[in-house]
Amino acid sequence: MKIRPLPDEVVNKIAAGEVVERPSSVLKELIENFLDASASLIEVSIEKAGKRLISVFDNGEGIEKQDLINAVKRHYTSKIKALEDLYSIITYGFRGEALSSISSVSRLTITSRTKNDLHGSQLSLEGGKILSFSEVGCPVGTKVEVKDLFFNVPAREKFLKSENTENIHNVSIFLNYAIANPDKHFKLSIDSKQVYNLYPSSLKERLTLIYGKDFVENLKYVEYENYLGKVYGFVSLDSVKNKKSHIFINKRPVKSPFISSIMKKKIGDNFFILFFDLPPYFVDVNVHPAKIEVKFQKEKVIVDMIESLLKDNLNEFKAFTVSYQELKQPKSAYQTKEGKFEIIGQIEDTFIVAYSDSYVYFIDQHVANERVMYEIILSQLKESKKIPSQRLLSPFKLDLSPKQEFILKEINDTLETLGFKVENNYLISIPYNMQISKAVETLYEIVESYPDITHEKVASSLSCRMSITAGDRLTLEKAQELIKNWIKTENPNVCPHGRPIYYKISIDEIKKAVGRK
Secondary structure: OOOEEOOHHHHOOOOOOOOOOOHHHHHHHHHHHHHHOOOOEEEEEEEHHHOOEEEEEEOOOOOOHHHHOHHHOOOEEOOOOOHHHHHOOOOOOOOOOHHHHHHHOOEEEEEEEOOOOOOEEEEEEEOOEEEEEEEEOOOOEEEEEEEOOOOOOHHHHOOOOOHHHHHHHHHHHHHHHHHHOOOOEEEEEEOOEEEEEEOOOOHHHHHHHHHOHHHHHOEEEEEEEOOOOEEEEEEEOOOOOOOOOEEEEOOEEEOOHHHHHHHHHHHOOOOEEEEEEOOHHHEEOOOOOOOOOOEEOOHHHHHHHHHHHHHHHHOOOOOOOOOOOOOOOOHHHHHHOHHHOEEEEEEOOOEEEEEEOOEEEEEEHHHHHHHHHHHHHHHHHHOOOOOOEEEEEEEEEOOOOHHHHHHHHHOHHHHHHOOOEEEOOEEEEEEOOOOHHHHHHHHHHHHHOOOOOOHHHHHHHHHHHHOOOOOOOOOHHHHHHHHHHHOOOOOOOEOOOOOEOEEEEEHHHHHHHOOOO
């Protein structure tokens, strides 16, 4: 037998807990189990967002007959045997909880056969209780069917969201593992409709099938390796805010605020997909039952790897490193000194040059206007005011992925309050005074930010694309109006994304530099 009970000392050390929160939780655990079984094909079928059925088939090594019953027992696993194994985990699963938890809240059937067996075995359970265990004919591999999820826990079923919402989570989980394992064949059907059929390929080819050729062509491959391990992936050369970035640690999709914050400091809001290949002992995945959080033995090593990755590949990339002094006067002081801002001119149709109180200011006109628009739009949203819209003369056909279509249906009412109207994947109306190309970018960004669609994020997205841009020549009157509105804002120092709005230098510094002081 391969599947054995864990010793008590190991059970007491692992981050045990409920792994079944919603259908996507089930899908995640099953895909991980099948990848651990050396499968080259993973075929997923979902009905009614997984409430009626989640079926996953793989062509892996299968489960031996004598192990099948042990597979649904809590803390029975073939992945680890002793306490020290927790520090050398190379598999996705290791706690021996998934199938036990799933079977307790569903009608579960497992059908499996190894290459050494003439016949397969089938185990059926209902609410965790075995109904039947028999010999059946089946191909080599394993098929798990989870039916009527939460049929015996109606209180938990009530907490599930709409089918669209649950399918968004299901597709996200599926794509996470499809991206992490481009050498595997992944198939997904939802309500008998094939959504994805991703053949084994290179990472770039897999990303192209998911995100589209135009998007992937603007990504740069990056790679760095040192004594500890390797980090590689793709980074966008342009600011891309309508795609969620991905982080994988030893092919495990994770959420890492630590890594995300480093990347934001280095490349701003640019999109990235990073893979870290690190020794198992260096990464603790036993932090949370869902295994999506990790801790590193030494965080400084990760910082150094990322800095070297970007420096070696992108020549310090696109980091904004210009230092600036914060405006220190209270807001009332700005209002009393409006007349003292003397506009000198405009540089490269990008920076307004102004003089005030012994300082020369170089003000980024787009970022300053973005701050103004952000605070106006945010105030409207918080007061539940609808953003004015304009109807397009010709509807614009949106190019949506299956996941984006689910999200669009889910947030349709929200979009209409923001000035967007979409019918049958055609954009009918957009926010007033916004270009169609920028409106489409904003729409995609809002869709991709789901489910974290906050007033602040929406205001940031809209203000960025409704503001004047670098390259716009301003009249003196327009520049004066912008400066007047900018100094009245709650935060005149940085834009909604955290970029400095201006750089200033004192006249004394200038005099000193040219030898006049």
